[in-house]
Amino acid sequence: MKTKKIFFWMIPILIIAFLGNTLYAADQKEASEVKQDSVLKGKFYLEDTVKIYVPSTYDMDEPIDNTPYVDETLTKFSKMFGGATAIDGTGSWLSDDNQLVKEKVTIVYSFAENLNKKNLKEVVDYARYLKEEMKQSSVSIEVNGKMFFIE
Numbered sequence: 001m002k003t004k005k006i007f008f009w010m011i012p013i014l015i016i017a018f019l020g021n022t023l024y025a026a027d028q029k030e031a032s033e034v035k036q037d038s039v040l041k042g043k044f045y046l047e048d049t050v051k052i053y054v055p056s057t058y059d060m061d062e063p064i065d066n067t068p069y070v071d072e073t074l075t076k077f078s079k080m081f082g083g084a085t086a087i088d089g090t091g092s093w094l095s096d097d098n099q100l101v102k103e104k105v106t107i108v109y110s111f112a113e114n115l116n117k118k119n120l121k122e123v124v125d126y127a128r129y130l131k132e133e134m135k136q137s138s139v140s141i142e143v144n145g146k147m148f149f150i151e
Contacts, residue, residue, distance in 0.1 A: 046111035050081065050123055051142040052130070053091070056104040059135040066106055069130065073108040076126060080119055081110035115143075124150055 054073055056066045070086050077084035085108070092102045112119065120143065127139040127150035138149040 046113050048112040048115035048144055049109060049142070050077070050112055050115065050119075051107050051109035052077075052123065052127055053140040053142075054086075054106045054108060054130065055134055055136055055139065056106070057134070057136075060137060063104075064134075066104075069134065070106045070108060073126070073130075076122075077108055077110040080122060081112045084108055084110045109142075124148075 052073060054066050054069050056063060058064045074084045074086055087107050087109075089105050089107055090102055091105045092100055095101050123141055123143075127141050130136070131139045131150060138151040141148050141150060
């Protein structure tokens with residue numbers, strides 16, 4: 001009989017705890033949205049991001065100074081999207097014999113106000129140009145967080 005009474009009282013307590021937790025979580029989300037809305041509401045923003053990974057090798061494994069290609073890419077992206085940023089990085093992959101291969105890379109990126117098919121085609125065509133010009137197996141582009149290999 002005592003077990004039934006305890007069980008009987010546990011159900012409402014669990015329901016109240018669940019509802020309280022749900023309301024608290026909803027309140028926290030709303031507070032965060034209100035804070036963001038009040039601070040950034042009406043501010044101009046750019047939703048889309050386009051990146052191209054400029055290799056630092058010629059013919060896949062001969063190191064070169066990629067500065068002219070980076071400058072060309074910065075100019076192209078600035079004309080297309082109104083501005084661009086370049087950051088240096090290191091890319092890596094495993095070779096066929098399971099050895100780590102590392103390569104310097106420069107990521108040129110822009111935030112875009114109006115990313116459309118015409119802009120994307122220009123970026124893909126430019127990646128193909130870099131691929132051919134630098135004798136690469138592919139050149140990577142990233143659009144809104146998704147990586148594409150232009151072969």
